[in-house]
Every structure is written in C-alpha cells, then in structure tokens.
Amino acid sequence: MGSHPYADVFVSEIWQGAVSAFWLVVTLDSDLLEITLRSLQVTLTAVLIASLIGMPLGAFLAVRRFRRRRATVAILNALMGLPPVVVGLVVYLLLSRAGPFGVFNLLFTPTAMVVAQVVIVTPLIASISHQAIRELWAQYHDLLISLNATLIQRTATLLFDARRALLTAALAGFGRAIGEVGAVMIVGGNIDHATRVLTTAIALETSKGNFALALGLGYVLIALAVAVSLAAHLLSRTERSGTW
Amino acid sequence: MVSLLPLKIENATVRAGGRTLLGPLNLTLDGGGTSALIGPNGAGKTTLLRLIHGLVRPRDGSLAWHVPVAHARARQSFVFQHPILLRRSVLANIGFPLRLAGVRRPDATGRAKKIAADVGLSDHLAAPAMALSAGEKQKLALARALITEPELLILDEPTANLDGRSKREIETILKKAIAGGMRVLIATHDMGQAERLADEVVFLFHGKVHERGEAAGFFASPQTPAAAAFLRGDILE
Numbered sequence: 001m002g003s004h005p006y007a008d009v010f011v012s013e014i015w016q017g018a019v020s021a022f023w024l025v026v027t028l029d030s031d032l033l034e035i036t037l038r039s040l041q042v043t044l045t046a047v048l049i050a051s052l053i054g055m056p057l058g059a060f061l062a063v064r065r066f067r068r069r070r071a072t073v074a075i076l077n078a079l080m081g082l083p084p085v086v087v088g089l090v091v092y093l094l095l096s097r098a099g100p101f102g103v104f105n106l107l108f109t110p111t112a113m114v115v116a117q118v119v120i121v122t123p124l125i126a127s128i129s130h131q132a133i134r135e136l137w138a139q140y141h142d143l144l145i146s147l148n149a150t151l152i153q154r155t156a157t158l159l160f161d162a163r164r165a166l167l168t169a170a171l172a173g174f175g176r177a178i179g180e181v182g183a184v185m186i187v188g189g190n191i192d193h194a195t196r197v198l199t200t201a202i203a204l205e206t207s208k209g210n211f212a213l214a215l216g217l218g219y220v221l222i223a224l225a226v227a228v229s230l231a232a233h234l235l236s237r238t239e240r241s242g243t244w
Numbered sequence: 245m246v247s248l249l250p251l252k253i254e255n256a257t258v259r260a261g262g263r264t265l266l267g268p269l270n271l272t273l274d275g276g277g278t279s280a281l282i283g284p285n286g287a288g289k290t291t292l293l294r295l296i297h298g299l300v301r302p303r304d305g306s307l308a309w310h311v312p313v314a315h316a317r318a319r320q321s322f323v324f325q326h327p328i329l330l331r332r333s334v335l336a337n338i339g340f341p342l343r344l345a346g347v348r349r350p351d352a353t354g355r356a357k358k359i360a361a362d363v364g365l366s367d368h369l370a371a372p373a374m375a376l377s378a379g380e381k382q383k384l385a386l387a388r389a390l391i392t393e394p395e396l397l398i399l400d401e402p403t404a405n406l407d408g409r410s411k412r413e414i415e416t417i418l419k420k421a422i423a424g425g426m427r428v429l430i431a432t433h434d435m436g437q438a439e440r441l442a443d444e445v446v447f448l449f450h451g452k453v454h455e456r457g458e459a460a461g462f463f464a465s466p467q468t469p470a471a472a473a474f475l476r477g478d479i480l481e
Contacts, residue, residue: 140328142322142324143324146299146321147340148344149344157330161331161332
C-alpha cells in the first residue's frame, strides 16, 4: 500500500528545507548572516532592556506591600498574553509621523522593533521573575528583616540569589521575542537590508510559495534559539552539580 | 555606648488568626547571663522571641529597650530553628550581615574566615551552604549571628533535631560566646541543654510567664504544679 501523495510532498518540503538550511549555513550566505545578526541584535537588545525593567519590577512587587498590589500582579500576568499584532499597531501609531514620538523618526527601524518587543516581553519577564522572587522572599523574609536589610538591599539580595530563575525568565523572554513576527512586521516593515529579520523573512518566503527556503530559515531560527539557551545555561553553569 | 538592656515588656499580647498566641505578658530582661525559655509546645516561646526581635508586633502592651527601638534590632542576632541560608557559599553567608552593614568585602571576608575557623567550618568555605549537613548549617547560622558581635543573641531551638555531636559542638560555641559576656536568650525543649547553659529559666505556659527563677533552683524545686509536671514529662494542656 503506497503512502498518501500529500505526505510525500510534505516530507519532500521538510527535506528540501533541511538541505536549504544546510547550504545557507555552509556557504555563509550573506543575506542569511545579515538577517540572523539583525534578529539577534534586535532580540537581545529587547530582552536586555525588558530584563532591566521586568526583574526589578518583579522583585519590587514581591517585596513591597502596597494598596492594589494583587491587582497590579494580576494585570501584569494578564499582560503576558498581549497580542503582538496589537502591540505592533499601538507602537506604530505612537512612532508614526502623526504620533507623539513621530519626531524621532523611529518607524521602520530596528529601534522600533526593539520597542515593540520590549513591550511584549517585559510583562513575561516581570511575571516569571515575580513568581520566583516571591517564593525566595518567603524563605528569606525573617532573615532579611532580622538583619535590618533595607528595601534596596532586600531587592538586590533576592535578585542575586534568584539569578538562575531570572535567567530562565530572560530565556523565556528571548524565546518569545526571537519568534515574534506580527509586531516587528508592522513597526519594522520587513525592509530588505534594513529591518528584515528571520521571522519576517520566513513570512515573506512563505507568501511567495518558497517553502523550502522558508523552512530552511525556520531551522536556522530554531537552531539559534536553542544555541542561545544552551549558551546561557553553560555560561551560568546552572546544571553543574553541587552549585546553585 | 549605652547598653541595649534592660528590656521591659509590659502587658504585651500577640494575636494571629483570631486567637491569642502570647500574653498578656510581663517580662524584664536584664543584662548579663543566659536565660532559657522553656515550656510545652504552643506555650509561646517562639512568639516571644520573635516579639523581642521585632519580627512580630504586639497587639497590646509595650516593649521598651534601653536604647531607641530603631537601633535595638541591629544590636541583636537571631538564630532560627530551621537555619535560613542564602543560596551562596558558606563564606558569603557568614559575611553577609557585615556586607549589609556596609563593611568592605575584604574586611568582611577576613572576619568571616576567622569566625568560620572558630566554629569549625574552615574546610567548607567555598561550598554551597545548602550542601552542608544539618549540624553544619546550624553552625553556619550561629557563625553568621555571632559575626556582628551582638549584645543579645536570641536562639530558637538551635539544636532541635540535631545529633549529639552537633549539639555538643554548638553548645561549645555558645559557651564561648557566653563566657565573652554575650547576653543569650535561648528557647529549648532540651532540659539538659537548659541546665548546661542557662543561669535562669523562664517557664512559659499558655502564653504567659508562669514561673521564673535561677536555673539550679528551678530544676531542683519548681514552684508551680505546671512547671513541676513539665519537668516530670507530664503532658500539659
């Protein structure tokens, strides 16, 4: 009994995609290199900024008691599900000529893509950080109060000691940002040699029916995400036995 | 420098979850010596220690230190029954209070190494604190408490669930601190430990100071039926 013809086509596309990816990487295709580096640059910048905002925010929400704190945490958690396309639209309106930040001429630049990704990723990083730091705060509370640690010292201690969990938060943010297409397409415009990144290139190649190349770029994107995650874990030695 | 003690607790009450955990309680803690806080489970020993250290607030009544209350806690150290250890090395844990107090890292490290040697943790300085045994963890907590040279050392069941050897090592460290003039307040279930360490005993029952007296006298002839029953090992309710 022969296999279904569509299955053959599917397997063929997957295989051709792998071959395309292989040749793109082996030949150090200049276009691939350019959009890969831009993807990394935009995403890493966005994750760095989002971490600088989200991690202290998560720690603050864990340590500080104030009115409507629970509501704030609930809103933060809800913002994790922000639709990227809507974020892209709002950032587009803010950065467009008629918008309040139009004077900076940022629309259709990598900076605009960074801004959109920061908006998308910050709630995710803040929320995961908050969860991790809240648990640590429950353990450390009595000790830090006993030692008269100030709010800043408490926050710094928790951020430092929760660094492994915070790395996970940052990697979750990286994963979301590197694979994001809707917002960066709107605010970046997918302009060749200017704002094209891996995800928008995949969308473009797919729309052109160039599935093998699109799949090839997809493989590169997956490899990139996995490589960054592994590198982060290796650098921070999270899996080394006997250490925290 | 003005002494931290005496501490005067007057009609202090601690309540939580709609029930009274402690008090109304009156107690004066003078300078010098070691006081053992004993009593059955639920008598309020831990709550009293936490009240004194400022980890819980009285619902009624007052605590008056000989110094402004804002400065009182910085001159005490607290050792918890279950050591709270930072996710750091042994050395970093011991030096942590000094770093919080603004002591420069080399100085804090030097003092931490010295006190680690005093408590027998020199071989574990670089090890993660969580990798230590239960006895070593409590010694680490004690070293961290002693590094600031507190005027009042508060210990909440510091040797509960430890083996005999660890208990003896911790008591040796405590005796050294006591000999150095440190005021110690220790809650313990271990009557032998109370006899070995304490100058006086405060017997708590139903959240109140039921009996208080010089240690040898208390253990030889307790004055109240409840204290006598407790020492006999009777179940108190």
